[in-house]
Amino acid sequence: MKSNLNRIALLVCGSLLSMPIGAQENQSSPDLTAGDGVFEISDIFARATLPNAPTGAVYLSLSNMGEEPDRLVSGTTSVAKDVQIHSMTMKDDVMQMRQLVDGIEIAPGEIHTFEPSGLHIMLIEVQQPLIEGETFILTLEFEHSGEIEIDVPIVGIGARSAPDSAEPARSGQ
Incomplete structure (x- = not known):
């Protein structure tokens, strides 16, 4: 993992705060900046896993609020050996999952929803159980x-959406 990760400042309720990502509890809808890009990332969550589960997944909505296209190419986290972008599709009544090795392009104004049974961020070789009520950095x-570093809340095993109590957050440069 790269040691010199930049922290993103949050702009909450129109006021600029110098609080790093993860320091605010229950964040769900941050606008985050990285380099020249501006992204709105909302509805962030992972499902709890059973003990010894080899994989987990992260779900979120990702919108490119900038003026140039960009591509989500990968991710890293301390809770898994590998992070991959996956899609799930139905073919002949069989659900198929595949890794998107080139990532996913996000055009300006475009929104990609990563959700159960669809596009998702796969956590490969999970190093510890994901426990409901905890969080981790992705x-x-x-x-x-x-x-872009985000704080991922862990919800129940069967959950289909982010925690309802999350407050939106916005970032500024």
């Missing part, structure tokens, strides 16, 4: 904009 890497 660093998303973009082709042009660099890295």
Whole structure:
């Protein structure tokens, strides 16, 4: 993991705060900046896992609020050996999952929803169980904009959406 990760300042309720990502509890809808890009990342969550589960997944909505296209290419986290971008599709009544090895391009104004049974961020070789009520840091890497570090809340095993109590947050440069 890169040792010199940049922290993102949050702009909450129109006021600029110098609080790093993860320091605010229950954040769900931050606008985050990295390099020249501006992204709105909302509805962030991971499901709890059973003990010894080899994989987990992160779900979120990702919108490019900038003026240039960018590509989400990878991610890193201390809770898994590898982070991959995956898609799930139905073919002949069979659900198929595949890694998007080139990542996913996000055009200006475009929104990608990472959700159960669809596009998701796969955590490979989970190093510890993901426990409901806890959080972990996930660093998303973009082709042009660099890295964005987000705090991922862990919800129940069968959850289909982010925690309802999350307050929106916005960032400024």
